[in-house]
Amino acid sequence: MKKILSTREMLKKAQKEGYAVPAFNIHNLETLQVVVETANELKSPVILAGTPSTTEYAGGDYLVSMAKVASEKYDIPIAIHLDHFEDVEKIKGYVREGFNSTMIDASHEAYEDNIRIVSEVVEYAHKFDATVEAELGRLGGQEDDLVVDEKDAMYTNPDQARDFVEKTGIDSLAVAIGTAHGLYKGKAKLDFDRLKEIRAKVDVPLVLHGASDVPDELVKKAIELGICKVNIATDLKIPFSDAVKRYFNDNPNANDPRKYMTPGKEAMKEIVKHKILLCGSNGKA
Numbered sequence: 001m002k003k004i005l006s007t008r009e010m011l012k013k014a015q016k017e018g019y020a021v022p023a024f025n026i027h028n029l030e031t032l033q034v035v036v037e038t039a040n041e042l043k044s045p046v047i048l049a050g051t052p053s054t055t056e057y058a059g060g061d062y063l064v065s066m067a068k069v070a071s072e073k074y075d076i077p078i079a080i081h082l083d084h085f086e087d088v089e090k091i092k093g094y095v096r097e098g099f100n101s102t103m104i105d106a107s108h109e110a111y112e113d114n115i116r117i118v119s120e121v122v123e124y125a126h127k128f129d130a131t132v133e134a135e136l137g138r139l140g141g142q143e144d145d146l147v148v149d150e151k152d153a154m155y156t157n158p159d160q161a162r163d164f165v166e167k168t169g170i171d172s173l174a175v176a177i178g179t180a181h182g183l184y185k186g187k188a189k190l191d192f193d194r195l196k197e198i199r200a201k202v203d204v205p206l207v208l209h210g211a212s213d214v215p216d217e218l219v220k221k222a223i224e225l226g227i228c229k230v231n232i233a234t235d236l237k238i239p240f241s242d243a244v245k246r247y248f249n250d251n252p253n254a255n256d257p258r259k260y261m262t263p264g265k266e267a268m269k270e271i272v273k274h275k276i277l278l279c280g281s282n283g284k285a
C-alpha cells in the first residue's frame, strides 16, 4: 500500500525550486475529494489540513483513511496535517493514528514555554517520522475556535526565529509577517523586509498562514521571498457555502446531499485550481 507522506520532502523540494505547496483546510469527504482531484489534475503535491474541530467533526481515523485512499488513487504526493493544534497529548494520539505532519501552536505562550512545548512534540513526532511546524510571533484573526485580537498579534522576530528553530528542531516555521486568519478589515499588508531577514537567518521551510483574502501579487511575492507552504481555508469555505445557498434558493424543496453538495464542490474546485497555480506547484508532483 502506498503511504501518505510527511511534508518533509515535499517542502524541501518546494524550497529548493522556489514554489509553495498549498495546504488546504478540508472538513469532510466532499472538500477532501475536491482538493485531491484538482491537485491530481494539475499534478501538484498537496497538503490536507485539519484543525482540532475538523478532527472532532470528521474523526481523525476517517480523515487518515480518506487520505490513504487518495494516496492510493492518485500518483501525487499527499500529506495529512494537523493545523493549529495546541494540545500535545491530542497531537501524540493523532500522530499514532497516522497524521504524519503536525503544527503545534504554542505561539501564545511565553518564548521559553513555546520552545519547551514544541520540543516535546518534535521529539515525539520524529519517532514516527512525522514532521512538525510551529509558529513564532502571532497571527491575528480567527481560525477554528481560536480568536486573536489585532492588538495581540505579533510579528516574528528574525533573530528569535533562528534561535527558535535551532532549539526546537522543527521542520518548518510559520511566520507572522502581516497576514491574518479569515477576511481582512482593511487591505492586507505584508512585511517583506522582515520575511527576507527571516529567510536569511533560518534554513527550514517557511509557512504563510492566513493566505485567504490576500491579493495574489502579495502571495506570489511572499513565495518568491521564500515561503514554501501556503495555508488556505476561508477562500474555500465562502464559495462552497455560497453555491449551496444559491442551490437552495433556486430549489427550496431540495433534500438530496448528492445534488446540493455538487455546486459547492464545483465552486470550490475553481479556487483550488487558482491557488495551485498561484503557488506554482502545478507540474511539481
Ligand code: 13P
Pocket (backbone or CB within 6 Å): 025, 083, 084, 143, 180, 181, 182, 183, 208, 209, 210, 211, 212, 213, 231, 232, 233, 234, 235
Ligand atoms: P485563512 O482562513 O485566512 O485562509 O487561513 C488559513 C490558515 O492559515 C490555516 O492555518
